[in-house]
Amino acid sequence: MTADFDIIRAAYAELIVRDLAESRRFYVDILGLVVTHEDDEAIYLRAFEEYLHHSLVLRQGPVPALAALAYRVRSQAEVAKAAAHFESLGCSVEHRASGATRGIGEAVRVIDPLGFPVEFFYDADHVERYTRRYDVQGSGAISRLDHFNIFTPDVPAAQAYYESLGFRVSEDIQDEAGTVYASWLYRKATVHDIALTGGGGPRLHHIAFATHERNQIVNICDTLGAYRLSDRIERGPGRHGVSNAFYLYLRDPDGHRVEIYTHDYYTGDPDNPVVTWDVHDNQRRDWWGNPVVPSWYSEGSTVLDLGGSPITITERTETEESEVTIGADGFSYTRKGEAMPEYKLGNQV
Numbered sequence: 442m443t444a445d446f447d448i449i450r451a452a453y454a455e456l457i458v459r460d461l462a463e464s465r466r467f468y469v470d471i472l473g474l475v476v477t478h479e480d481d482e483a484i485y486l487r488a489f490e491e492y493l494h495h496s497l498v499l500r501q502g503p504v505p506a507l508a509a510l511a512y513r514v515r516s517q518a519e520v521a522k523a524a525a526h527f528e529s530l531g532c533s534v535e536h537r538a539s540g541a542t543r544g545i546g547e548a549v550r551v552i553d554p555l556g557f558p559v560e561f562f563y564d565a566d567h568v569e570r571y572t573r574r575y576d577v578q579g580s581g582a583i584s585r586l587d588h589f590n591i592f593t594p595d596v597p598a599a600q601a602y603y604e605s606l607g608f609r610v611s612e613d614i615q616d617e618a619g620t621v622y623a624s625w626l627y628r629k630a631t632v633h634d635i636a637l638t639g640g641g642g643p644r645l646h647h648i649a650f651a652t653h654e655r656n657q658i659v660n661i662c663d664t665l666g667a668y669r670l671s672d673r674i675e676r677g678p679g680r681h682g683v684s685n686a687f688y689l690y691l692r693d694p695d696g697h698r699v700e701i702y703t704h705d706y707y708t709g710d711p712d713n714p715v716v717t718w719d720v721h722d723n724q725r726r727d728w729w730g731n732p733v734v735p736s737w738y739s740e741g742s743t744v745l746d747l748g749g750s751p752i753t754i755t756e757r758t759e760t761e762e763s764e765v766t767i768g769a770d771g772f773s774y775t776r777k778g779e780a781m782p783e784y785k786l787g788n789q790v
Contacts, residue, residue, distance in 0.1 A: 482500065557643045582657055589636070596638075611684075688701070
């Protein structure tokens, strides 16, 4: 069933963390996110360009987990349409009064067909946008929330579901048999608002924040080194083949994965082409050919239902991307069926 409500973009995530003070040190003191509000139960954070109340909620709880992913819709009327759509699908639906999440108006939170807690909202408190507050921006300034990435066992089914919500595919990874290992879909005019990674799910793979420049990501690495916290760096910095973005993957004090991301590309034209990557091409994940650490493929955050209980994981039955060997040693530069391209200097053709 095709949805009749209009999603604008990925808007915020709510994570359960065990120690708010420790999480605050990571997200505020190191990453530099702005505190909109904090109390004994939660911290509400935003990046420097954002004017909605928050793009990340850290809520105190006994077990680290994902409590919700939230999308903003085009108007308040769209919230009611979203509720009706998911009720027609037989999904669990929770109507949330204004203020149920601080700073957010009337909203609807559902367990979607993939098993994820997802909120749809429009009304939100506006706060000061720090775009020009160079007096408080550090050299690793984070601009905005960019996307979510989730583990799901059946990527084609998950892709069809998101397409039914009006999302479009920008890139994917397949093999010669047509097995789909991952897919990237968008509503705003960037490479993705949601990425689907094939694996046992529902689990959260990561949330991602964008910066304007690569050196802001490098500065975050330097800051982590200065704090003797380089072990928070799980992967990178590097450049993705998929999305073309410069990236860094971090693990917060509870193990939640956070990507810092910059320099993807515009996808807003109606004929924007889909880019399909061969799973045997090791430049798909890292353009420089660096290996992916095993934890990046295997570990993710637990997902909670609307009552706060963990949702049972369904394992993927098709081959997982981590099981595909690339090159004789699993790492060397190779693209199946192709020779290494001839090297040429400058702009020679």
